[in-house]
Amino acid sequence: MIQPLVPRLAIIGAGLIGSSLARAAREKHLAGTLVVADADPAVCERVRQLGFADVVTQDAGEAAEGSDIVVVAVPVGASGKVAEVVGPRLKPGAILSDVGSVKGFVVEAMAPHVPAHAHLIPAHPVAGTEFSGPDAGFATLFENRWCIVTPPEGADPQAVARIVGLWRAAGANVETMSAQHHDLVLAITSHVPHLIAYNIVGTAAHLEETLTSEVIKFSAGGFRDFTRIASSDPTMWRDVFLTNRDAVLEMLGRFTEDLTALQRAIRYGDGDVLFEHFARTRAIRRSIIEQGQETAAPDFGRRAAEKPKHEDS
Amino acid sequence: MIQPLVPRLAIIGAGLIGSSLARAAREKHLAGTLVVADADPAVCERVRQLGFADVVTQDAGEAAEGSDIVVVAVPVGASGKVAEVVGPRLKPGAILSDVGSVKGFVVEAMAPHVPAHAHLIPAHPVAGTEFSGPDAGFATLFENRWCIVTPPEGADPQAVARIVGLWRAAGANVETMSAQHHDLVLAITSHVPHLIAYNIVGTAAHLEETLTSEVIKFSAGGFRDFTRIASSDPTMWRDVFLTNRDAVLEMLGRFTEDLTALQRAIRYGDGDVLFEHFARTRAIRRSIIEQGQETAAPDFGRRAAEKPKHEDS
Structure with missing residues (x-):
């Protein structure tokens, strides 16, 4: 049997991002044991029904216990509170990470709760939809999307490599930079x-x-x-x-x-000022399409699917 | 043989909207003769290749000659100039219309050139993509989209009905209101x-x-x-x-x-002000989806197509 990338992976918070990461981990066999925690009992129940975790619990501390990587996937404002619960339960060598859209604040809020024998390696997958909750997630959400990892100064390179490896395995391209940038x-x-x-x-x-x-x-x-x-x-x-x-x-x-x-x-x-501005912004769009972060399908593909069968030429 | 809705239909300007209307008219057999005019010889050549018009000409006046309905589909700023060329060639009872995104200005610019024996009935199909030119158009662009018709005061009801009928036949839902509104x-x-x-x-x-x-x-x-x-x-x-x-x-x-x-x-x-504002805007989104002007597919369907085959449950 192939050794999974992460023997025990805990995901705290089963919203859009957390449940998508869980689904990706499940589908790609990235975790030996996949633990999903959510403070909301109704969400836990739904995760059990959806069946994408080995262990489901309301207790973030229990989820963290014995885990190799703990990914906190809650609104940024709650990350400190979760770290306070999770930190003391981290085993030696464990990595605490997150998925928050803001990184400077997250480091400030979480770092004080991480014991010296564990690592804090924040990350931010730049992907999402406008939907929330465990039903909104899907395994391909991160494919060909960027994940930005922001290792604090002096972070352990091996710990950074493991978080980078997790996101690459989930389908993302990974970039590292400072939290401030x-x-x-x-x-x-x-x-x-x-x-x-x-x-x-x-x-x-x-x-x-x-x-x-x-x-x-x-x-x-x-x-x-x-x-x-x-x-x-x-x-x-x-x-x-x-x-x-x-x-x-x-x-x-x-x-x-x-x-x-x-x-x-x-x-x-002043029509010239307007025209010049509007013409310039087209170039940026072109670059985004060229870099594969968007398709050129018109109107977000709302109509594109119908187009070929009606096209004249 | 069934009588076509418009014996001779002229469309001036073969951009996204003009070429889409031409394609819709062609596909649904709305015109006995479909004339497309464009000032740009390269566009005319392309329209000939695409083959969605019976007559292709650079001369807007020639296109208007003998036409029952003339739809001007050029940038709003050029509509007065086109009306100046087209107006004197309109036959008795002919209807001059347009597709511009602004209506008050269009009436001001076009009305002086419309002879007393013809009608000016402006319209605006609220549909489009970010692409331009004759290749960007497609026959289903207007389907289940709104077209707003703005009859000037005292407009002939039969002429209004013909423009409403044309857009309904092209697949649009039609609403009438004043140009100012x-x-x-x-x-x-x-x-x-x-x-x-x-x-x-x-x-x-x-x-x-x-x-x-x-x-x-x-x-x-x-x-x-x-x-x-x-x-x-x-x-x-x-x-x-x-x-x-x-x-x-x-x-x-x-x-x-x-x-x-x-x-x-x-x-x-002030987190409460932000939260309250953000929660309120969700309701508007819901209304738009309920009224069929959008689908609920996440992320504009960029990922939705891949979702089912990877979904856990």
Whole structure:
């Protein structure tokens, strides 16, 4: 029998990310024993029904006991509390990791609870959907997506290699960087985009009631795509903004300055400024498609599937 | 033989919308003779190769001559100029229409060129992708999408009914409203969303070079979805902002006020304000899915297609 990558793997939190990692580990036989813990008894029951874990428990400490790798997959704001429970139960050489969208705060919150005989190696798989909970996960979520590992200074290289290996085995491409740099990059690629999506959907909701119903009706003009992002888990995103405040405010400041410039061009009818800006942003899209982080299918494939059978040529 | 809905239908401009309408008309046999005009000889040549028109010409006036319905499908800013060429060639009872994303301006620009013996009935199919040109179109683009018809005051009811009938036959659901109301609704459902998508992609492009390349790399965290919208046709969108200025500035003002409130909540760590806002926007998403303007497939179906075969349960 082939030795599994991780003899005992514990995943704390069975939401979208935790349950997807569990499914990937299950499907690819990455763990000798796969333990999933969730504080919510209803979630535990559902995980048992879905059957993607060997052991299911409400007790994070019990899950951590004897585990080689413990991955905390809870909203960032709860990571310190979980580490407090899990830390004392970590065996010598065990690795505590996470999947949080903010890394500086997570290190601050978790590090004090990690005993000297264990390792803290945070990670962030940059993948997801707008759905939450154990039913939302799927085994291929991380395939060809990036996972950013942020080893603290002086981290044990072997421990880093094991976390990198786990995510590669789950299908992800792995990059390492500092927690601080991660938080700056994610502020612009993820946190500010989510905030402005939440914001414009909120603006539409504040309109007079008849107008709001028309916004829903005619949402295919662009608004619809924002509502998808703006339906992501509220607890997770509240925590992101509270814990990555400085980088988000910095990037939000740049966003607002740029928007003011476009607004000014609209007010004064400066078509050249608008055209030049709009033409430039196309190049960035092209790069993303070239790097395989997106397909070129129009309209997110909503129509693409129907296209070939109706095409003229 | 069944009488076609429109004996002679002319479409001026063979971009995404014009070529999709032509393909729909062809597939559903809506026109006795289908004439497509485009000022660009290369586009005309391509339309001939694709073979979805009976007559292809560079001359919009020639296309209009003898046509029962003439649909102008060019960037909004060019609609007046096209009307100037087409207007004098319209036969008695002919209907001039368009597909522009802004309606007040279009009426102003086109109406002076429409002779008394013809009708101006503007329309706006709320559908599209981020691609442009005759190859981007497809016959099902309008299916189950809304088309908003904005008859000017005192418009001939029979002429309105013919334009409504044409879009219904092309697969769209039709709603009528005033041009002014249309421009306000679209400012929030389409124009402001496009502007802020263009803007955040621009903000990312202005970062230091190494950071910009990381933004592309890690775009799956949310940014990616904005780049799709921000790769839409620059000429079309420049014209939209220049011609729907007042409504866009009004909605942009509301957006900015709301964003400032969220920014303030982040700065002062007010988690309740953030959570409440984020939870509320989920409801709007639900309404859009319930009304059939979107599917609930996660991640725009990027992964959904792979999901079933890997699912645990």
